[in-house]
Amino acid sequence: MGRKLPPFAAVRAFEATARHMSVKSAAEELCLTPSAVSHQIKALEGFLDTQLFERAGNRIALTLTGKGYAGKLTGLLDTFLEETEAVREAPRILRVLSTPGFAARWLVPRLPRLDFARDVRLRVSNGAPWLDFATNDADVVIQWSDRTTPGLHVEPLMASARYPVISPELRQREIVRHPEDLLRLTLFYDETDDAWPEWFQRAGLAGAELPPGPTYPNCELSTTMVEQHQGVSLAYDAVVRGTIASGRLERLFDVATPRLPIYAIACPEPRAHDPRIAAFRHWLRAEAEAEGVVPQHLPQAAE
Structure with a gap:
């Protein structure tokens, strides 16, 4: 069953009016006419099948039901606003740290195929990338080897002869x-x-x-x-x-060394299911699988 929620515009109109105790002030906040605000409040009362305001001419007062409902709505809308602003202000940039060889010869040529490639900021390290996420300014590290590290989600990516x-x-x-x-x-x-x-x-x-x-x-x-x-x-x-x-x-020649794991994807365990990090991990894995370079006998990648 879907949620049977009241119209959001009606909720906003009622909450603003209850907070200001003025239809005119609520209309100014919402960039509506007082008539439109009154219409939205009546629509909400109809949806709830209960009266939220007592009206006497141009004066209004909250009913007991209206006062309790308004108090809860203000808190909910404040939380809704905070969460929305957090999403809007959250950095969309995905910071990736890798070895020079992986970046130049493997990742960069394929990166345009990633849906959010323009949001990837790539940095390379002179040696093996450091895995201290408190100091390496990275969201994801393409580490050399597939060694496990406490506190990190490590997913083997590539093996090679x-x-x-x-x-x-x-x-x-x-x-x-x-x-x-x-x-x-x-x-x-x-x-x-x-x-x-x-x-x-x-x-x-x-x-x-x-x-x-x-x-x-x-x-x-x-x-x-x-x-x-x-x-x-x-x-x-x-x-x-x-x-x-x-x-x-x-x-040169057909002789090659045995295939050994060479790269793995590492990120902090608490962020392994972050949507952008997870999408990047899955894309890397799909690219490696398409070329047949994923190490054999891997555990199922985390979703």
Whole structure:
């Protein structure tokens, strides 16, 4: 059964008149004529089947029923106004903190497909994004790895294998055809989770002496250097697919490391069901699922 509520305009007219004890003052507050206010009050009395005002000429007085009803309505309308203003003044901006690689190579190219993309404010961190939501000025963090943190809702987002990538220009210049050809090139290493030894082992070159090369704090820096024809990096498939499709990078060989979780969505547990955060999480998950990069055997995402 639907709620059988009185017309809101009639409620407002009665409450304003009862508060001012004047039809004229209520009409001025509501930008109506006194006749319209009187008509709304009579409509409310008809809906309630009870008299709210006693009338004597131009003078009015609340009945006992009217006085009790008016007192409750004023409190309810004050609360209604406060809640409405809170919604109107609430920031519509969704602040997202992520790694440079995730932002530049995965999120930004897809962001126009998000309904409220114009309200997303994206910031990147030089290293792994910090998860202290009291200080990181973020609503959502795309964290590196899927580790759980007390007080946070963490939802695994992406898993990926790794393989070498090179610029088309460098590949043509250096004539790279076999995995051992990489041993004479400049390789870029990761400060954390470097997997070159594992990749060479899977390529049949276990124990090979790896060439020297710079170490970077994140994979985005090394991938950018590859695009500038400076060497070869071990890239994450889920992150660089778009760059490879654009022709700026090429994958080398069919050998890849096993798929491992690389990104997860984190937000404070009390805000996990915030409509905007939940919508953003579900959109990220749908985009990742469409590409087949969501980790296997995931728990059901929270609704």
